[in-house]
Each structure stands twice: as structure tokens, then as C-alpha cells.
Amino acid sequence: LVGGLVVHPDRMLQNLESTKGLVFSQAVLLALIDSGMSRDAAYRVVQRNAMAAWDGGSEFKELLESDAEVGLPAEDIEELFSFDGISDASRVVFDRLAALDLDTGGG
Numbered sequence: 001l002v003g004g005l006v007v008h009p010d011r012m013l014q015n016l017e018s019t020k021g022l023v024f025s026q027a028v029l030l031a032l033i034d035s036g037m038s039r040d041a042a043y044r045v046v047q048r049n050a051m052a053a054w055d056g057g058s059e060f061k062e063l064l065e066s067d068a069e070v071g072l073p074a075e076d077i078e079e080l081f082s083f084d085g086i087s088d089a090s091r092v093v094f095d096r097l098a099a100l101d102l103d104t105g106g107g
Helices: 009-017 022-034 039-056 060-065 074-080 083-099
Strands: none
Touching: 022 039, 022 060, 022 074, 039 060, 060 074
């Protein structure tokens, strides 16, 4: 499945950036819940801002920063929008792929 896979990091970054930050919505949801917001309220906040970003062209992070209901410090929001978290999580997948014996189809 991954034999011959060609990865273009610059294109991957462009694709991630084209989401207007929506790839970070799960991290935002979990941070809001961790801050004491109920899951339902956190979901509504994330959904409202995500749809506004998708429909209106604004960045998800900017909308969250200006939403009084969010209640997270700007530095916490900034940290949530780091690609480091995504790359750390995906590293597990690639480590598992590397551990497979792709030459014999084992694994």
C-alpha cells in the first residue's frame, strides 16, 4: 500500500493550511472540555466557529480568539494550533508502518 509512496512536504503543508485551521478543531474541543466547559457547550462553540471559518473565509484561530465564550488565554489557543501535535501523532502511524515487513507482506 505504501510502496512507492511519494511525499511532498510543501504540498502537504499547503493542504493543511487550506483548511483555515479546522484540522485543529478536535484539540480545541478537548481543551475547552479540560477548561471546565461541558462537552455539549464546547461542541457548540467549536462547531459555530468552524462553520464561520468554512463559510466566511476567516481563520478558525482568529474566530476563537475573538469569541468571548471560548475563555482560553491567547497563548493556549496559539499552542493548540501547532503542527507539532499533528506530526507527533502521525509519527506513531509511520513508526508502525516502518515496523512492518513490507517485502514479504507480513505485519
